Amino acid sequence: MDNKQKQLQAELLPLRQRIDEIDEQLLALLNERAQVAVTVGEVKHSFGERDTILKPEREAQIIRRLQALNTRKIFPESSVQAVWSEIISACRGLERGLVVAYLGPEGSFSEQAALSYYGHAIQKMPCESFDEVFHVVETGRANVGMVPIENSTEGAVNRTQDLLLSSTVKVHGERTLPISHCLLHKTGDLSQVTRLLGHPQALAQCHHWITRNYPHLERVPAASNSEAARLASEDPTCVAIAGMQAAMLYGLTVVVEGIQDDANNKTRFLAIGKIDVLPSGNDQTSLIFAVPNRAGAVYDMISPFARHQVSMRRFESRPARTGQWEYYFYVDILGHYLDEPVAKALEELKEQSSFFKLLGSYPMQ
Numbered sequence: 001m002d003n004k005q006k007q008l009q010a011e012l013l014p015l016r017q018r019i020d021e022i023d024e025q026l027l028a029l030l031n032e033r034a035q036v037a038v039t040v041g042e043v044k045h046s047f048g049e050r051d052t053i054l055k056p057e058r059e060a061q062i063i064r065r066l067q068a069l070n071t072r073k074i075f076p077e078s079s080v081q082a083v084w085s086e087i088i089s090a091c092r093g094l095e096r097g098l099v100v101a102y103l104g105p106e107g108s109f110s111e112q113a114a115l116s117y118y119g120h121a122i123q124k125m126p127c128e129s130f131d132e133v134f135h136v137v138e139t140g141r142a143n144v145g146m147v148p149i150e151n152s153t154e155g156a157v158n159r160t161q162d163l164l165l166s167s168t169v170k171v172h173g174e175r176t177l178p179i180s181h182c183l184l185h186k187t188g189d190l191s192q193v194t195r196l197l198g199h200p201q202a203l204a205q206c207h208h209w210i211t212r213n214y215p216h217l218e219r220v221p222a223a224s225n226s227e228a229a230r231l232a233s234e235d236p237t238c239v240a241i242a243g244m245q246a247a248m249l250y251g252l253t254v255v256v257e258g259i260q261d262d263a264n265n266k267t268r269f270l271a272i273g274k275i276d277v278l279p280s281g282n283d284q285t286s287l288i289f290a291v292p293n294r295a296g297a298v299y300d301m302i303s304p305f306a307r308h309q310v311s312m313r314r315f316e317s318r319p320a321r322t323g324q325w326e327y328y329f330y331v332d333i334l335g336h337y338l339d340e341p342v343a344k345a346l347e348e349l350k351e352q353s354s355f356f357k358l359l360g361s362y363p364m365q
């Protein structure tokens with residue numbers, strides 16, 4: 001070690017000792033917190049609340065309160081969310097393990113969304129389709145699930161919308177993830193490649209890039225991006241579109257990074273389950289309704305929102321498949337269904353609609 005190195009080490013030593021002391025205090029406090037969480041679980045259990053360990057409203061309130069308290073902001077606001085999500089996840093896991101279903105295999109964007117929302121102290125249940133995710137949540141094999149609902153480039157995820165309509169599950173949260181796609185190959189030598197694998201959503205999100213750069217490759221839809229990556233790891237005649245996570249997991253070479261047509265490509269995911277969420281103070285409500293087939297019906301339907309000053313965040317339609325040009329409308333509004341203006345607007349809308357389904361109220365991300 002030269003002199004400069006020795007000086008550096010001498011200056012770092014007390015700072016590192018201080019970090020060690022702080023970490024010890026943090027660890028002791030985390031253990032204390034975990035102990036309290038175990039007691040919370042026992043109290044819930046004694047009240048017969050065994051299946052309702054997850055309280056999204058309480059988790060949102062904890063994180064928002066800490067973000068507001070963090071006025072010094074030396075520790076970044078986004079890290080407060082990331083760190084406390086994991087702390088809460090670990091404590092929740094001590095109360096009761098949470099089985100989380102999502103479209104797999106491992107390495108999918110849905111898995112990333114699930115880990116970001118529920119934290120890492122979960123039991124993962126990767127599924128082969130969105131239908132399976134809904135099915136395992138409905139039948140109780142999984143406690144909760146995470147499904148994509150809309151993408152900033154491609155719009156609504158139709159299958160998820162249809163399943164929300166037909167299933168009994170409710171929505172208890174949301175998570176938006178930036179989606180960056182990569183072109184992946186087993187070795188990086190593309191001389192034998194003839195096919196490009198990807199989930200239809202990913203193929204669509206990268207459509208122009210593929211047309212510009214690899215117009216001759218056959219585009220083959222895969223069940224998921226991570227499944228495309230898995231297949232490409234076994235077949236050098238294929239390239240796959242998937243995320244960096246899948247590339248690492250399946251040992252693939254990243255040929256090009258960030259090939260999505262929109263640099264700000266994002267996907268919004270919904271957390272689904274059987275949980276009723278209480279108001280957290282900053283919530284939104286998702287619902288589906290249909291209107292009778294007559295002039296002005298849609299206008300009449302949404303006028304209660306204007307009357308009660310309820311803001312609409314999202315409005316999508318989906319054919320009702322009656323052959324009559326009828327539609328289901330998927331709407332997100334600000335507020336909780338127990339908030340008075342929202343409750344009144346929903347009551348009026350319900351009276352006039354030919355179909356009405358409340359998917360749930362849940363904290364805004």
Ligand SMILES: O=C(O)C(=O)C[C@]1(C(=O)O)C=C[C@@H](O)C=C1
Pocket residue numbers: 037040041053054055056058059062087088089091092095
């Ligand atoms: O407050 C509760 O109900 C808890 O179970 C504790 C706790 C936490 O660790 O803070 C854990 C899980 C819940 O989703 C919310 C909060």
